[in-house]
Amino acid sequence: MRAVLAACRRLGIDGDARKDLQLEVIGVASMAHMSDGQLGRLLDHLNRDWKRGNQDRPHIGKIKALWWSLYWLGAVGDPGDRAISAFVQRQTGISALRFLDHTRAHSVIEALKDWLAREGVVWPESLRGGDGRAERFAVIDAIAGRFSDPAVTFQATRRGLGLPDARALWSERELDDLIRQLGKQLRAASQ
Template sequence: MTVDPMTARRRAIFAAARDAGLDEDDRRAVQLRVTGKPSLTGMTLTDMDKVLTAIRGNGAARSARPVGSTRAHVGKIWALWWSLYWLRAVECPEEKALNAWVKRQTGVDAVRFLDHKAAIAVIEAMKAWAAREGVEWSSPPCAQADRRAVLDAIWAKLLVVNRVEGRTADAFLRQRLNLPAARWTDRQTDEAIKLLGRMLRGGDGNG
């Protein structure tokens, strides 16, 4: 029985992660780092090849593991960095750029070397930066509400430059991404953020 290429890549990624000693959180951290997508769902073959190369190559997967801080802290830092990229607050979403910013802030060479206290400080600094870009963080913190806050901030920026119309992004996104009228999943909200982010950064959202 012939296995389609997408399924074959998924299996290869899972196998490579097991061989590298990565659990699901570690694997997702690598996926977010190299593609900007924490989940394999919605990835292209090219995205999956990047993930597979990162897991297999030169200990790159293991380098995504935190030392001192937790995986949750590292994942949050990466999510915030990508949010800042889609908000057009930073020019490069790559690891080298993030590590350079972290070093300027803390004196620590890379995200993976942050201890617990430094990781928290970095997260708070990034949230403050995003707030200056228009993100209204939820209180108390709520992951889904915070995703929505990033989305709304990008939409507001698009309104300023006359790229979109409408008080909210909901109708536009439901049409473009075939989203339900009810509450969106985290993955659907992430896709919506990327679509609007690409538009804000000068693309048409189709890239």
């Protein structure tokens, strides 16, 4: 309902015009009498011409990255948006990740980090500054640590990706590729 009201404010639609639109589009004048699906259809209608990227919503990418890290560690079976949204709803009551604002995202991010810590990710103290590289290395170390010979697996995967010996030279994209490769190997080995 809040998202519908925000979309109406953005479009300059007042309360009476909103009720008329709701009746026209959904067949129900009151949002209180709409199902979640009807509210979603109304919101889709209001946002049909609005294009906004996720550059102002970095929390969405952060949540997805943490969820994928859980997937690569074998802690979740489904890395898709539906599974993430179900987790978000259990944590916040908000029906989908796309409706999550940055103020409510903090609790979801912290819950995912706690879950990853239970799965063996050791978050460095420097994380308070939001160091993406340190976070990625923590996930890489946790995934590699699950192999019978972590050093051999890690080095073979690193060489296979063409990464130089010096870890300081790796970009965040290269670290993401390393997480994916190690995760694929770990998931394949556990099946």
